[in-house]
Amino acid sequence: MLFPYTYVPHQMDKMQTFIDYIFHEAWCKAPTSGPFGLNLFDANAELREVMEAFYYSDAQGADFFYGHVERIYGLFSALSAAQISQFQQWYQGNNDLEKLCANDPAAQLVRYTDIAVTHKDLGGQLAVFFKGLYSQSLLDLAALRAKIGDIDHHYKAFVTANKAGKCPFCGINDLLSEYHSKREAYDHYLPKALYPFNSINFRNLVPACHHCNSSYKTSKDPAHKPKDPAGEAVRRKVFYPFSTAPHAIKLQVTLQHADIENLTPTDIHLTFGPANIGEQIDTWRDVYDIEERYKAKFCAENDGKYWLTQVLDEWQYDGKSPADFLTTLSRQATSKPYAECNFLKKSFLDACQRVGLLDAIEKGENAP
Ligand SMILES: [Zn+2]
Numbered sequence: 001m002l003f004p005y006t007y008v009p010h011q012m013d014k015m016q017t018f019i020d021y022i023f024h025e026a027w028c029k030a031p032t033s034g035p036f037g038l039n040l041f042d043a044n045a046e047l048r049e050v051m052e053a054f055y056y057s058d059a060q061g062a063d064f065f066y067g068h069v070e071r072i073y074g075l076f077s078a079l080s081a082a083q084i085s086q087f088q089q090w091y092q093g094n095n096d097l098e099k100l101c102a103n104d105p106a107a108q109l110v111r112y113t114d115i116a117v118t119h120k121d122l123g124g125q126l127a128v129f130f131k132g133l134y135s136q137s138l139l140d141l142a143a144l145r146a147k148i149g150d151i152d153h154h155y156k157a158f159v160t161a162n163k164a165g166k167c168p169f170c171g172i173n174d175l176l177s178e179y180h181s182k183r184e185a186y187d188h189y190l191p192k193a194l195y196p197f198n199s200i201n202f203r204n205l206v207p208a209c210h211h212c213n214s215s216y217k218t219s220k221d222p223a224h225k226p227k228d229p230a231g232e233a234v235r236r237k238v239f240y241p242f243s244t245a246p247h248a249i250k251l252q253v254t255l256q257h258a259d260i261e262n263l264t265p266t267d268i269h270l271t272f273g274p275a276n277i278g279e280q281i282d283t284w285r286d287v288y289d290i291e292e293r294y295k296a297k298f299c300a301e302n303d304g305k306y307w308l309t310q311v312l313d314e315w316q317y318d319g320k321s322p323a324d325f326l327t328t329l330s331r332q333a334t335s336k337p338y339a340e341c342n343f344l345k346k347s348f349l350d351a352c353q354r355v356g357l358l359d360a361i362e363k364g365e366n367a368p
Contacts, residue, residue, distance in 0.1 A: 054142030
C-alpha cells in the first residue's frame with residue numbers, strides 16, 4: 001500500500017474483547033468448567049448482559065451467536081490440555097496482524113483448512129461462527145449495539161482521523177469522507193473465508209475503495225503467494241495497514257516509444273522500489289493489480305494524455321517551459337503525492353521527458 005492508516009481506537013473494539021473472553025475464559029476452560037451456562041460470563045458483566053439478552057431473544061442473529069458459542073464450548077470440552085494450548089497459539093497468532101504481515105515466524109498463521117485436518121467438526125463450527133461475526137444482522141442487534149456502538153460511527157471516526165481522502169491501496173480513487181452520508185466497505189485484509197479468529201478484529205478490517213476491495217482484491221490471499229504448479233502455498237510479506245513506520249514506494253515509468261496518441265499498456269514498463277520493501281511491494285502489486293490500473297491511467301484520454309497536453313498548453317499559452325512545469329510538479333508530488341494523482345503524473349511526465357516528448361515542445365515543434 002502507498003501509505004499506512006492510523007489505527008483509530010473505538011467502542012467497537014469491545015467486540016474483539018468479548019470474543020477474546022469467550023475464547024480464553026469460556027471455550028479454553030470448557031474441559032474443567034462444567035456444563036454451559038450464563039454463569040461462564042459472570043466475570044465480564046457487559047458480555048453477560050449481551051449473552052442473557054441473546055438467550056431470551058428469538059432474533060436470528062442472537063440465536064446464531066448464542067448457539068455457536070454454546071456448541072463450540074461443547075466441542076472444546078472434549079479437547080486435551082495440549083490441544084487447547086495449540087488453539088491458544090493459533091488464536092494469538094491470527095490476531096497479531098502486524099507480525100503476520102511481516103511473515104514473522106513468531107506468529108503462526110492458521111487457516112480453517114489446517115484446523116480441519118485434526119478437528120473437522122470444531123473447524124466447521126468455528127468457520128460458521130467467525131465468518132458470521134461481521135454481519136449486519138448480528139451487529140445491529142440492540143443488546144450488542146448498546147455495548148459496541150455501530151460501524152457507521154466507527155467509519156466517521158476513522159475517516160476523521162485518516163484525512164487523506166484517497167484509497168491508500170491504489171492512491172487513485174477517493175474514499176467517502178465524514179461529509180458523505182454513505183461509507184466505503186471494510187475489507188477483511190486477511191480474508192475471513194480463509195482465516196479464523198480475526199474477522200471482527202479492527203486491525204484486520206480496513207476501509208478500501210470499491211475497486212480495490214470488490215474488483216481487484218476480492219478473495220485473494222495477501223499472506224500467501226499464488227499457488228505454484230506443485231500446489232504449495234508459500235507465505236509472503238505484505239504491508240501492515242496500520243504500520244507506524246512510514247515507507248515510500250518509488251515508481252519509475254518507461255515508455256517504449258514517443259507516439260503518445262497510440263500509447264497502449266504494452267508500451268509502458270513500470271519499475272517499483274526500494275528493494276528493502278520489495279517483497280511487500282510485489283504482494284501489493286499482485287493483490288491489487290497495480291500495474292494494470294496504473295498503465296490504464298497513463299493511457300487514458302483524461303489522465304496520462306491530458307497531463308502531457310497540460311505541459312503543452314502551459315507552454316503555448318502561458319510561456320511556461322516544460323522544465324518549469326516539471327519543477328513545480330516535482331514540488332507538488334513531494335508535498336501532496338496523492339492530490340490529483342501527482343505521484344503518477346510526475347512519474348509519467350518524467351517518462352515522457354526521457355523519451356523526448358518534451359524536447360519536441362522545447363524545440364518549438366508545437367510552440368506558437
Ligand atoms: Zn483503491
